[in-house]
Amino acid sequence: MSSQNIYILGIESSCDDTAASVIYNGRILSNVVASQKIHEAYGGVVPELASRAHQQNIVPVVHQAIEKAGIKKEQLNAIAFTKGPGLMGSLLVGTSFAKSLAYGLNIPLIDVNHMQGHILAHFIDEDGFEKPPFPFLAMTISGGHTQIVKVENYFDMTVIGETIDDAVGEAFDKSGKILGLGYPAGPEIDRRAALGNPKAFQFTKPKVDGLNFSFSGFKTAVLYFIQREVKANPNFIEENLNDICASIQYTIIGILIDKLKLATKQTGIKHIAIGGGVSANSGIRNALKDGEQKFGWTTYIPKFEFTTDNAAMIAIVGYLKYLEGDFAEQDVVASARLKI
């Protein structure tokens, strides 16, 4: 990478996290995230409330990011922001703010694809974390995304598989809701899964051709199973919670690993990098380690704060695009369905 001295501010507001980060060359100087607790009461993200919270948070979050980085805003070389995909109302807050700040400071504006951000987060300089070599397969798994992407270079990426309905995080969260767990349920299912028997209950895996995923049928299968069992025994959930969680997690991870196996077979690529909130799951981490031994994979998991929605990943893409002179104009617009 270049030896220039480049400071980029990254701004992320695509869903329910308002985030800002300053990167100096490839290193993160600050990474501030204001998570919106308000959605917990609703069991999922409420778009209208998310945009409002972004408006409240964006100025203090950006201010903090610049302050923590120990620089003055006049030292920034460019402003990078998430153009999409995401919730339109949420994206508009970050986009408009980034445009105004870049205009006010008279510095370039850089639009960033959120999904590329999740993938290129692996290129943040961080001690103890190795960067994947090209080409590699990136699997982005979170409450909003489930994709397998073939990455040949920083900006040469092809989506080779994605969900046709729910994201994998939703499979965790919606199953958790059926079981009466709080939102988001992924971490609790993970914790309980470690205490249960993964083979206690069987759920059929959805049949989806090729490298695409489907999780909406899985959620319905969990619902019908629980309804049936609770009818026979009203205490079924309490008596079997750890086993149910272990079985759900086992099935979901099985679905992800089956597709990864197929993807490595089809592409011949054995370097696998994962990102997104679900990459915190211990089941997927163990399964990847297993894959290293069984199939000769090399796997890469970034530092946790760079896997969930964050602005450091937007800042690194901003930095890479800055080096290429790839800037946006002031009339750039947010795009809810932006593709890689």
Ligand code: KG4
């Ligand atoms: O990346 P993220 O913070 O936000 C987006 O959805 O974009 O991911 C949140 C998702 C939620 O669905 C949450 O349940 C899931 O990641 N998650 C987990 C774990 N930690 C977070 N799912 C399973 N096991 C975990 N340990």
Ligand code: ZN
């Ligand atoms: Zn995301």
